[in-house]
Amino acid sequence: MTAPETLSRAGEALSPPPETSPEIKAATDGFIHELNAFATDIATKLQDQETRIMTKLATRMTTAAQRPMLSADFHEAPHQKAFDAYLRSGDDAGLRGLALEGKSYSAGVAPDGGVLVSPQTAEQIRAILVSTASIRSIASVVAVENASLDVLIDRGELGAGWATETGATAETATGALEKISIPLHELAAQPKASQRLLDDAAFDVESWLAGRIAERFARAESAAFVTGNGVDKPKGVLAYPTVANASWAWNSLGYVASGAAGALSSIDPLVDLVYALPAPYRARAVFVMNSRTTGVLRKLKDADGRFLWSDGMVAGEPARLMGYKVLICEDMPDIAANSLSIAFGDFQAGYTVAERPDLRVLRDPYSAKPHVLFYATKRVGGGVTDFAAIKLLKFAAS
Numbered sequence: 001m002t003a004p005e006t007l008s009r010a011g012e013a014l015s016p017p018p019e020t021s022p023e024i025k026a027a028t029d030g031f032i033h034e035l036n037a038f039a040t041d042i043a044t045k046l047q048d049q050e051t052r053i054m055t056k057l058a059t060r061m062t063t064a065a066q067r068p069m070l071s072a073d074f075h076e077a078p079h080q081k082a083f084d085a086y087l088r089s090g091d092d093a094g095l096r097g098l099a100l101e102g103k104s105y106s107a108g109v110a111p112d113g114g115v116l117v118s119p120q121t122a123e124q125i126r127a128i129l130v131s132t133a134s135i136r137s138i139a140s141v142v143a144v145e146n147a148s149l150d151v152l153i154d155r156g157e158l159g160a161g162w163a164t165e166t167g168a169t170a171e172t173a174t175g176a177l178e179k180i181s182i183p184l185h186e187l188a189a190q191p192k193a194s195q196r197l198l199d200d201a202a203f204d205v206e207s208w209l210a211g212r213i214a215e216r217f218a219r220a221e222s223a224a225f226v227t228g229n230g231v232d233k234p235k236g237v238l239a240y241p242t243v244a245n246a247s248w249a250w251n252s253l254g255y256v257a258s259g260a261a262g263a264l265s266s267i268d269p270l271v272d273l274v275y276a277l278p279a280p281y282r283a284r285a286v287f288v289m290n291s292r293t294t295g296v297l298r299k300l301k302d303a304d305g306r307f308l309w310s311d312g313m314v315a316g317e318p319a320r321l322m323g324y325k326v327l328i329c330e331d332m333p334d335i336a337a338n339s340l341s342i343a344f345g346d347f348q349a350g351y352t353v354a355e356r357p358d359l360r361v362l363r364d365p366y367s368a369k370p371h372v373l374f375y376a377t378k379r380v381g382g383g384v385t386d387f388a389a390i391k392l393l394k395f396a397a398s
Helices: 003-013 022-066 070-076 078-089 093-100 119-131 195-199 205-227 268-276 291-297
Strands: 140-143 148-154 177-183 185-189 192-194 242-244 253-257 286-289 324-328 340-345 351-355 360-364 371-384 390-394
Touching: 078 195, 078 205, 078 360, 119 205, 148 351, 177 371, 185 205, 192 195, 195 371, 205 371, 253 268, 268 340, 268 390, 286 291, 291 324
Parallel strands: 140 351, 242 253, 253 390, 286 324
Antiparallel strands: 148 177, 185 371, 192 371, 286 340, 340 390, 351 371, 360 371
């Protein structure tokens, strides 16, 4: 039923009985007439608005249907065509032309060897790296142009105090700044393809290359961010000195003991681990462990028989342990005597990944005939930047 019909029926219900006086009947008739006119006006405006919306939608659908596909635009871009030509045949003339036009940052021949990949390929690789089960996905990632990243950490609390209108203000303490330097290291991958495959116009060489590079980069990065020793690779979380949390000091990571060598018999150590982390970090805290450790923790129950582990309720939602998200990182060690198999903390504050935005590819058709090698390199570093933000669970008696 439309608004005018509803209001008309309401007006009929308001019609005066026959015995009413002429003055009241005239006033009532006038009110009903104005009410019906108002309802008709509203209905007309609603109909006009609906017509305008439908017209706009039809126009947008027509425009979208006439717009060229993204893939067509993507391959028609000059730098994209030049990069595709280089990958397929080694022809870098188009890339050199782009470099002369001042576009060498997006695509061109790098002065120290290789070719800078196109922005689309670089973004595709970056998206895959972020989506993998690596500490990169929960850490702070910073793009830099230098050979290292210097991070300043305020380790002290700035002084504060209450002041009065007339009283003298006492001098407050200053913070203690700590400078942490994260050097960048060269990460390399070398996928290969046959020349016959590259000559096939239907083969999307860029997507294939991006996938292969990202796969190899992801495996190497994930391992380095956990156990890397900092020599020609990032320094991993577990490469730093560890001490019992009761004796924790800066430049080391505090741990909580499980109470038994290579075993976890109750939930108490997990509770201690959670509350060993200072309160400001717990809001963004994440558990990090591998699949085998996950299998052990999934079986733990509280005193009332309820499982501590809960799976995500929707697709893409990470599992939770004691209410905190869990990252399944296969590079974390298995449970063993004295192993540091579980990390818990705010990794966005505690661990920083530094990387250069450019990624180079060098085409090598000679070293593995009849295959073509693609030597891809990027510069990346990583390290702990806040030692108070990460705690570990050590599977030991103490």
